[in-house]
Amino acid sequence: MFSKLIFRNSKRNRKDNGLFFSSMLICIVAFYIILSLKNQDVMIFLEKMESDAISRLLSMIPILYAVTLFLLFFLIYYAGKIQLEKRKHELGIYLILGMRRSKLFVLLLLEDIQGSMMALLVGLPIAIFLSEMISLVTARVVGLGIIGHQFSVSGGAILWTAIGFFLVKLVAFLLLGLMIARQQIGNLLAVAPDGARKQLPKGIYVLAVFMGAILLAKAYYMGISGQSWRDFKQMGMTMIFGLAGTLLLFFGLRVVIGFLIQIKRNRRLYVYNFRQIEEAVIYSSGKLAISSLLVLAGLGSFGAGVAVGSAYLQTVQHISDYTFTADYATINHGLISHHLDSYFSDLFEVKIGLMDGDNQDKEELLQMKAVLQELEKLPKTKEQTILLKHLRRETRPYLISLSGYNELQRLAGQPILKLKEEEVVIYQHPDFTFGKELLNHIFAQKPQIFLNGENHYITGKVESLPLVTDRAITLAFALIVPDNKFETYTKGNYEIFLNGSLKSEWIQQKGLMGAVLEVNQKLTDAGIEYESYLQNMGRQLFYSVATSYLTIYLAIIFLVIANTMIGVQFLVNQQKSKKRLKTLIHLGADYQILCQSAKKQINWYFGLPVLIALISSQFGVRALLTGLLPGYLQQDLMQQLLISGIMIVFLGVMEYIYMILIKHFSNRYIFSLMEPERSE
Amino acid sequence: MEAILKVEKLSKCYGKLLGKTQALNELSFQVMPGEFLGIMGSSGSGKSTLLNCIATVIAPSSGKIMMAGKEVTALKGKELSNYRGQEIGYLFQNFELLDNLTGRENIMLPLSLHGISSKESAEKLLQLANYLDVADVLEKFPAQMSGGEKQRVAAARALILNPGIILADEPTGALDSYNAKILMEKLTGMNQREKATILMVTHDSGVASYCSRILFIQDGAIFHEVRRDYPAETQPQFYQRIIKVIARLGGGDVNVF
Numbered sequence A: 001m002f003s004k005l006i007f008r009n010s011k012r013n014r015k016d017n018g019l020f021f022s023s024m025l026i027c028i029v030a031f032y033i034i035l036s037l038k039n040q041d042v043m044i045f046l047e048k049m050e051s052d053a054i055s056r057l058l059s060m061i062p063i064l065y066a067v068t069l070f071l072l073f074f075l076i077y078y079a080g081k082i083q084l085e086k087r088k089h090e091l092g093i094y095l096i097l098g099m100r101r102s103k104l105f106v107l108l109l110l111e112d113i114q115g116s117m118m119a120l121l122v123g124l125p126i127a128i129f130l131s132e133m134i135s136l137v138t139a140r141v142v143g144l145g146i147i148g149h150q151f152s153v154s155g156g157a158i159l160w161t162a163i164g165f166f167l168v169k170l171v172a173f174l175l176l177g178l179m180i181a182r183q184q185i186g187n188l189l190a191v192a193p194d195g196a197r198k199q200l201p202k203g204i205y206v207l208a209v210f211m212g213a214i215l216l217a218k219a220y221y222m223g224i225s226g227q228s229w230r231d232f233k234q235m236g237m238t239m240i241f242g243l244a245g246t247l248l249l250f251f252g253l254r255v256v257i258g259f260l261i262q263i264k265r266n267r268r269l270y271v272y273n274f275r276q277i278e279e280a281v282i283y284s285s286g287k288l289a290i291s292s293l294l295v296l297a298g299l300g301s302f303g304a305g306v307a308v309g310s311a312y313l314q315t316v317q318h319i320s321d322y323t324f325t326a327d328y329a330t331i332n333h334g335l336i337s338h339h340l341d342s343y344f345s346d347l348f349e350v351k352i353g354l355m356d357g358d359n360q361d362k363e364e365l366l367q368m369k370a371v372l373q374e375l376e377k378l379p380k381t382k383e384q385t386i387l388l389k390h391l392r393r394e395t396r397p398y399l400i401s402l403s404g405y406n407e408l409q410r411l412a413g414q415p416i417l418k419l420k421e422e423e424v425v426i427y428q429h430p431d432f433t434f435g436k437e438l439l440n441h442i443f444a445q446k447p448q449i450f451l452n453g454e455n456h457y458i459t460g461k462v463e464s465l466p467l468v469t470d471r472a473i474t475l476a477f478a479l480i481v482p483d484n485k486f487e488t489y490t491k492g493n494y495e496i497f498l499n500g501s502l503k504s505e506w507i508q509q510k511g512l513m514g515a516v517l518e519v520n521q522k523l524t525d526a527g528i529e530y531e532s533y534l535q536n537m538g539r540q541l542f543y544s545v546a547t548s549y550l551t552i553y554l555a556i557i558f559l560v561i562a563n564t565m566i567g568v569q570f571l572v573n574q575q576k577s578k579k580r581l582k583t584l585i586h587l588g589a590d591y592q593i594l595c596q597s598a599k600k601q602i603n604w605y606f607g608l609p610v611l612i613a614l615i616s617s618q619f620g621v622r623a624l625l626t627g628l629l630p631g632y633l634q635q636d637l638m639q640q641l642l643i644s645g646i647m648i649v650f651l652g653v654m655e656y657i658y659m660i661l662i663k664h665f666s667n668r669y670i671f672s673l674m675e676p677e678r679s680e
Numbered sequence B: 001m002e003a004i005l006k007v008e009k010l011s012k013c014y015g016k017l018l019g020k021t022q023a024l025n026e027l028s029f030q031v032m033p034g035e036f037l038g039i040m041g042s043s044g045s046g047k048s049t050l051l052n053c054i055a056t057v058i059a060p061s062s063g064k065i066m067m068a069g070k071e072v073t074a075l076k077g078k079e080l081s082n083y084r085g086q087e088i089g090y091l092f093q094n095f096e097l098l099d100n101l102t103g104r105e106n107i108m109l110p111l112s113l114h115g116i117s118s119k120e121s122a123e124k125l126l127q128l129a130n131y132l133d134v135a136d137v138l139e140k141f142p143a144q145m146s147g148g149e150k151q152r153v154a155a156a157r158a159l160i161l162n163p164g165i166i167l168a169d170e171p172t173g174a175l176d177s178y179n180a181k182i183l184m185e186k187l188t189g190m191n192q193r194e195k196a197t198i199l200m201v202t203h204d205s206g207v208a209s210y211c212s213r214i215l216f217i218q219d220g221a222i223f224h225e226v227r228r229d230y231p232a233e234t235q236p237q238f239y240q241r242i243i244k245v246i247a248r249l250g251g252g253d254v255n256v257f
C-alpha cells in the first residue's frame, strides 16, 4: 500500500512537473557529456599533441562540475519548494489521517529517490548517445575521419553524474523535507493567503525604471569603453551597476505593463492577459530579474566561447600541409629514396633572410621617412600612435623572395604579385597584422623608401599569408622583394623553407588529420625533418574545441536554469489562477481562447527577461571583444555581428524549445479544466 | 407566448453503480420571457445541479434543455461558448469576479472574451453601472469593494451582453440582509423595466418573495409551485404565503428568513 502510494505520487509528480523533469534530464545529459570529455575522439587525438594543455583542461572539469552542481542545487531547491507547496494540503491530509511524521518524511524521500532514478534512467542513455554523436560530428568536422571511432561509455562519467545528481537532490530534499515535516498540520491545510497587493506610489516605480536604465547604461558604457577591464574594482562596479540596474528595471516594470493595460486594445482577453502579466511582474519581479541575469550569463559565456573560438580559427590560413627546412633538391631526393614522393604535391621553396648591407652598424638599412610623414599627418588615434612607434623601430627588416611568396599566392587562389625592379611589398604575419587599413591607405600613394640607401617604392597592399605551416616563423614586418634584389640584399645569407601539400586523393581517403598523422609517422621513420600543419592545427583545434565545449556547456546550464525558473513561475501562476480560468469558462471562454491567452502570457513571461538579457548581451559582446581579444581583432564589426547573430540563433532555439514545452503543459492544464464538472 | 426556456424530463445521475446519486429525476418546467422564477428546496435537492445543467457546466444524463428553441445539450464549439457568454448571464453565490481586474474590466470581460468592441457597449456599461450603483467602484479592484458592490458588479457583468436569461445560484448567499435587499430590488427592477428573464435559486424566503413564481423541488423533482398574484398580492403577503407553504410541506430543513 505504502509503496503503491510512493509509486503513484512519484509518477504524478513527474507528470505535474514535466518541465522540471525535462530540465533535470538536460542537466544530466550536460553533466555526462562534460564529464566524459576525455573520451571524445577529438580529445583522444589532441592528447597526443597537446597533452599538457589537455590535462590542464581536464583538471578544470571537476571545478566546473562543482560549480554547476551548486547552481543546480538552487534550481532543484526552488522547483522542489514549489512542488511541495502545491502538495501541502495533501500532506496535511496524510498527517490528519494518522500518518506519523517520520513516515511522511520517508514517503517523500522515497518518492524523491524514485523520481531521481527515473531521470537518470532516461537521461543517461540520451547522454551517452548524444556524447557519441558529438564525438562523431566533431571528428568529421575537423577532418579526423570517423573510421577509427569506437563506441565508448565512460563508467566514471556515469558514476559521477549519478553521484552529483543524487547528492544535490538529497541535500535539497533534506532542507525542504525538514521544513515541511516541522510544520503544524493546520498550517499545511490552510490555503496560503495571496500576498496583499501592497502598492507603493506610482512615482517610485517610474523612478526605479529610470534609475535602472541609467545604471544599465553606465554598466554598458564601462564595458564597451574597456574601463571595466582595467582592474578588479572597475569590473566589480560594472557588475554591481548591471545587477542593480536589471533588478530596478524589473521592479519598475509594472508601470510599463500598467501603461499597456491602459491602451485597452480590442484584442481578445487583452486586459486579462496583461493583468496576469502585471501580477507576475509585481509579485516576482526579483525572480524575473534573476532569470534575465541568468540568460545573460548564458549568452555571455556562449558569446565569449564563439569570440575566442573563432579568433583562434580565424588567424591562420591553411595553405601547405608540410614545411621542410632544407632546399628542394635535398628533400626531393630524400622523399624519392623512401618512396614518399607520391604523397606530396606542390613542393616549393620560400626564402627568408635578414637584410644585410654596406652600413657598418646595420641600423639604417631601411629608411621610410615618406611613410612615417604620411602617417603623422593622419588624425591622431591610438592605432596611429602605436603604428608609428612600431614602424620607427623597423630599420633592419627581413626580406622574402618574391617567387616563393607568389607560390603561396597561387595556392591560396590569389593573383600573383608583379613587381618592378625597385618595387617592394610589405608583409605582416596574420597574427601581427595591425593598422592594415592605415598602411594600405598610405601605400596606395606608392611612397618612396630607401634600402641600403637605394631608391625604392612600396606598392600594393599589405600581404599576410603564412609563410610556413607552423607558427615557427612569424614575421611582424618584412619586405617582399624581387628575387635578384633578395640575393643582393641578403648577401646570399638566408634560410630556405620547402613547403609541400599532401595529394588530395590521399586526404579524401583518410581525412586531413588522419592523412597527416600517417605521413608524419613515415617521415619520422625515414629520418626526414619536417614541420606539419598538424601542430598548428592541433593548437587551434584545442583552443576552439576546448572553449566551445566549456562555454556551450555553461551556456546551456545557465539557460536551462533560467528557463526552468521562468517556466515554473508561469505554470504555478496558472494553477493559482484556476478559479479565474473557471470563471472565464463559465463566461463562455473555449479551449482555443484560453490556450491563445496562455500563449500570449507565456510569450511575455519569456519575452521580458530574454529581451532585456539580449540587449545587455549585445553590449556584453562588445565588452568581451574589447577586453578579451588581442588588439588586432578589436575593430572587426563583422566579427561582432557574427557573434551576435550566432548568439541570437542559439538563444532563439533554446527559448523556442522551452516555450513550446511550457505551452504544451499549459494547454494540457487548460484541457483538464474544460471538462464539465461542478464549479462550487 | 413561446417559453424561452423549456426543461423536459431532465435527469442527472452522479457517480456510477455504487454510491450513485440521482440529483435530478425527470424534472420538467418552462420559463416564460420576462418571468422572475425562483427555485427553492432543501439542501441537496438538486437546485445547483439543475442550474449548472442549464449553464452547460455539467452535462445531464438524459432529458432536454431548449433555450429559445435551440437544444442546449447539443451545442458544440463556438455555438457553445456563444451560448455560455451571450445567451445566459450567470450570477454566482460567491461573485466569481476576477480579483486582478478592476470593476470596469470585470464587467467588460464578456466583451473582451467574445471579441466585441468595447466602444459599442460603453453606453450600456455606464447605464448598468449607474443603475446598479457601482459607477463609483468601476476603477477599484474586487478586494477594495464591499460584498454588495461585488455582487452588483457581477450582475452588471452578467447583464452586459443582454442575455436571454439570467441564472443566479443563491446570489444573496454571501450577502447580509441589507445588501441582499438592494440586490433583489435591482434585479426586480431589471425584470420589470427591461423585461429581463431571471431564474434564481435561493434558500431564503425573503429573497424568494421578489419572484413572480416559485418552484419547490425535492429529491430532484418538482413537487410544488406557487405563483404571486401580481399586483393584487403585495410582496409581504407573498412572503407570508411562502413561509406557510414551507411550513406545510414540513420542510423544517428549509432555511426560513
Ligand SMILES: Nc1ncnc2c1ncn2[C@@H]1O[C@H](COP(=O)(O)OP(=O)(O)OP(=O)(O)O)[C@@H](O)[C@H]1O
Residues within 6 Å of the ligand: A678, B014, B015, B021, B022, B023, B041, B042, B043, B044, B045, B046, B047, B048, B049, B050
Ligand atoms: N460532482 C458530484 N458528484 C457526486 N454527487 C454530487 C455532485 N454534485 C452534487 N452531487 C449530489 O447531488 C445532489 C444534489 O446536489 P446539488 O448541489 O444540486 O444540491 P443543492 O440543491 O444545490 O444543495 P444546496 O442547497 O446545499 O446548495 C446532492 O445529493 C449531492 O451530494
Ligand SMILES: [Mg+2]
Residues within 6 Å of the ligand: B047, B048, B049
Ligand atoms: Mg447549491
